[in-house]
Amino acid sequence: MRKFLAKNAxxxxxxxxxxxxxxxxxxxxxxxxxxxxxTKYDMIGDPRWVGLSQYEYMFTKDKRFWKSLQVxxxxxxxxxxxxxxxxxxxxxxxxxxxxxxGIYRALYYLPSILGASIAIAILWRQIFNIxxxxxxxxxxxxxQGPNWIANPDTSLYTLxxxxxxxxxxxxLIFLAGLRGISPELYEAAEIDAASKPRQFFAITLPxxxxxxxxxxxxxxxxxxxxxxxxxxxxxxxxxxxxxxxFFTIYLFNEAFKFFRMGYAxxxxxxxxxxxxxxxxxxxxxxxxxxxxxxxxx
Amino acid sequence: MAESITTYDKNADAAEVSKKLRAARVKRENRQGLRxxxxxxxxxxxxxxxxxxxxxSSLKPENEIFGRLSIWPSEFIWSNYTEGWMRLQVSxxxxxxxxxxxxxxxxxxxxxxxxxxxxxxxxxxFSWSKFWFALMMMTLMIPYHVVLxxxxxxxxxxxxxxxxxxxxxxxxxxxxxxxxxxxxxxFRQLPRELDEAASIDGCSPYKIYWAIIMPLSMPxxxxxxxxxxxxxxxxxxxxxxxxxxIQNYTVPLALRLFVAEDSxxxxxQMFAMSILSLVPVLLFFVIFQKLxxxxxxxxxxx
Numbered sequence: 052m053r054k055f056l057a058k059n060a061x062x063x064x065x066x067x068x069x070x071x072x073x074x075x076x077x078x079x080x081x082x083x084x085x086x087x088x089x090t091k092y093d094m095i096g097d098p099r100w101v102g103l104s105q106y107e108y109m110f111t112k113d114k115r116f117w118k119s120l121q122v123x124x125x126x127x128x129x130x131x132x133x134x135x136x137x138x139x140x141x142x143x144x145x146x147x148x149x150x151x152x153g154i155y156r157a158l159y160y161l162p163s164i165l166g167a168s169i170a171i172a173i174l175w176r177q178i179f180n181i182x183x184x185x186x187x188x189x190x191x192x193x194x195q196g197p198n199w200i201a202n203p204d205t206s207l208y209t210l211x212x213x214x215x216x217x218x219x220x221x222x223l224i225f226l227a228g229l230r231g232i233s234p235e236l237y238e239a240a241e242i243d244a245a246s247k248p249r250q251f252f253a254i255t256l257p258x259x260x261x262x263x264x265x266x267x268x269x270x271x272x273x274x275x276x277x278x279x280x281x282x283x284x285x286x287x288x289x290x291x292x293x294x295x296x297f298f299t300i301y302l303f304n305e306a307f308k309f310f311r312m313g314y315a316x317x318x319x320x321x322x323x324x325x326x327x328x329x330x331x332x333x334x335x336x337x338x339x340x341x342x343x344x345x346x347x348x
Numbered sequence: 349m350a351e352s353i354t355t356y357d358k359n360a361d362a363a364e365v366s367k368k369l370r371a372a373r374v375k376r377e378n379r380q381g382l383r384x385x386x387x388x389x390x391x392x393x394x395x396x397x398x399x400x401x402x403x404x405s406s407l408k409p410e411n412e413i414f415g416r417l418s419i420w421p422s423e424f425i426w427s428n429y430t431e432g433w434m435r436l437q438v439s440x441x442x443x444x445x446x447x448x449x450x451x452x453x454x455x456x457x458x459x460x461x462x463x464x465x466x467x468x469x470x471x472x473x474f475s476w477s478k479f480w481f482a483l484m485m486m487t488l489m490i491p492y493h494v495v496l497x498x499x500x501x502x503x504x505x506x507x508x509x510x511x512x513x514x515x516x517x518x519x520x521x522x523x524x525x526x527x528x529x530x531x532x533x534x535f536r537q538l539p540r541e542l543d544e545a546a547s548i549d550g551c552s553p554y555k556i557y558w559a560i561i562m563p564l565s566m567p568x569x570x571x572x573x574x575x576x577x578x579x580x581x582x583x584x585x586x587x588x589x590x591x592x593x594i595q596n597y598t599v600p601l602a603l604r605l606f607v608a609e610d611s612x613x614x615x616x617q618m619f620a621m622s623i624l625s626l627v628p629v630l631l632f633f634v635i636f637q638k639l640x641x642x643x644x645x646x647x648x649x650x
Contacts (some may be wrong), residue, residue, distance in 0.1 A: 058473070058474065058475075059474040059475055061468075061472055061474070061552070061554065062472040062473065062477060063468075063474060063554035064554075065465065065466055065467050065468035065486070065553075065557070066462045066468040066469075066474075066480065067459075067460040067464075067470065068464055068465065068520060068521050068522050069461060069462075069464070069465035069521065069522035069525075069528065070480070071521050072461070072518060072521025072522050072523050073483065073484070073487065074648055075502070075521070076495060076499060076523050077487050077490065077495060078517050078523060080494075080495035080496075080498035080499050080502075081354025081490070081494060081495060081498075082499075083498035083501075084494060084495070084497055084498050084522045087497065087498070094501070094504075110636070131572045141391075144384060144387070144388065145388075150381070150385075151385075155388050155392060156363075156641060157633075157637050158395070158396065159394045159395065159639070160391065160641065161396070161399075161633065162395060162396075162399075164578060164629060164633055164640070165399075165626055165630075167579070167582045167585070168581075168582040168600065168625065168626060168629065169584055169600040169603045169622075169625070170402075170584070170603060170622035170625045171606060173603060173606070173607055173618065173619075173622050174398060174619075174622065175398075176607070177413075177414075177615065177619075178401065178406075180400055180414065182400055182414040182415040183414060184397075184398070184417060186414055187415060187417045188417055189486075191417070215393065216453075219406050223641055223644045223645050224644065224645060226645070227645040238366055238369055238370070240538075241369055242366075242369070244363060255463065261490060272489060272491075275491065276491050276492070276493070278584075278586065279584040279600075282584070283604065283607060286607075290524075299491075300494050302493050303493070303585075306496070306497055306500075307500075307589060312497050312501070315497055316497050316498075319491075319493055319494040319496070319497065320494070322491055322493060322494060323490065323491065323494045326489060326491060327489070330489060339504050342644075
């Protein structure tokens with residue numbers, strides 16, 4: 052017994068803050084929110100058990116739920132590839148023997164580090180205003196731009212552009228990945244007179260696959276969690292006409308505006324399942340297109 | 349990779365060709381260099397234009413902000429800053445001290461609790477350690493929104509609403525698992541012999557953490573400290589939920605009040621306060637740029 056303690060005690064002493072946090076701030080809340088999702092709970096009375104009826108309502112009758120899914124998925128599908136394509140393109144330009152690369156790297160990263168702040172969301176609301184900078188720029192070419200934020204057909208694109216603007220961290224990760232590709236491969240390809248696009252598809256893309264995969268996972272999960280900027284730009288409720296009703300915003304409003312804690316918990320669990328399924332699916336799919344260099348196959 | 353190099357070196361002709369190719373490449377790259385700098389420079393300007401526009405707008409008279417591209421103000425309205433500072437019913441001095449308090453406590457909490465957990469995972473052997481590590485990695489994936497409601501109910505029952513406890517206490521319980529991951533990566537690179545030698549000399553694991561691991565881990569601690577500073581400073585959702593009284597507001601919550609009164613057209617003041625809210629983050633970025641960039645490449649932080 053004493054031996055057992057001597058072996059384990061230091062580990063568990065150091066782990067204890069995290070363990071307590073894990074139990075009370077992660078595992079406990081996840082289980083409690085599963086329980087709450089089967090109840091109606093307005094925080095005044097006690098939770099009232101209603102079984103699966105809230106999930107049934109969500110999937111069969113709740114139009115705003117489907118709308119929020121549509122908004123979130125549209126955003127993920129547009130913003131993640133756009134951001135990654137941008138990041139890869141700039142990383143490739145920066146990778147090939149550029150002097151003063153540090154300055155560009157820092158400048159391009161700047162929007163990403165500021166991007167989560169409320170100040171940037173406020174700025175975005177104003178540059179896409181009817182008489183904001185974007186329309187002032189377009190009018191130089193004789194184009195009369197719409198009121199981007201107030202128009203439900205265009206509002207989501209302002210957030211996609213905001214996401215593209217913050218391509219800094221995938222760029223840095225791509226840059227590290229490109230550094231790992233040996234220049235001899237490109238030389239050999241040039242001896243064989245392979246064209247640039249050919250080199251890109253035959254060397255760069257396959258060797259970068261693990262890094263691309265890593266970035267896709269990370270950025271997709273990030274995109275599902277988008278909240279603060281959408282909250283500010285949509286006035287907190289997903290307007291105009293629910294065109295910015297991100298899943299997280301719908302959940303927030305159900306919980307903290309209407310105090311439907313039970314229903315919001317059901318939404319939370321749906322989000323958890325969606326993100327979990329996406330991650331599992333991509334790890335499964337990655338077997339078919341991601342090859343790691345040190346793998347023997 | 350090493351194999352391909354040796355086969356080429358064996359073949360003298362190929363080595364010659366490779367040399368020529370390299371020389372030709374350097375030449376071509378110099379020619380292309382200028383064009384690339386031009387492209388990168390213009391692109392950088394394009395990217396930074398919104399920020400410059402905000403800075404300029406914070407100094408402009410109201411009627412010059414919208415409907416034009418030009419940046420230079422006809423006259424500099426410095427009063428946007430002084431009046432913006434006092435515009436809300438509570439002055440920004442209060443909001444900044446609130447934000448500073450929350451941020452400093454949170455950073456300290458993150459550094460202590462996450463380095464503890466990382467030390468246990470990276471350097472100590474104890475039963476179930478792999479199991480806990482896997483769980484920790486899984487928590488990285490969980491969206492905050494999923495745990496939000498039960499946490500809110502719990503903190504409400506504890507009477508912690510409208511205090512900073514819901515923002516700070518979780519950080520002392522290593523709730524930002526990203527930093528554990530970052531530190532584990534770093535601690536694992538330190539030579540194991542150090543711990544072994546120290547332990548033969550009679551050092552306890554507690555002493556090894558404090559006297560050996562910590563002094564060697566300053567780069568990792570600094571990176572984690574910088575990122576947690578920036579994230580906590582910009583944090584919006586948790587303060588939005590837990591703080592009701594305007595006296596307790598942090599800077600991002602105060603900025604939101606400017607949006608709420610959009611119609612009253614104090615855009616210059618709104619931009620002035622927005623710019624000021626970015627200053628701490630900008631300062632950190634300028635000073636610690638290298639550490640930040642290394643930290644991202646190392647761990648894939650956002």
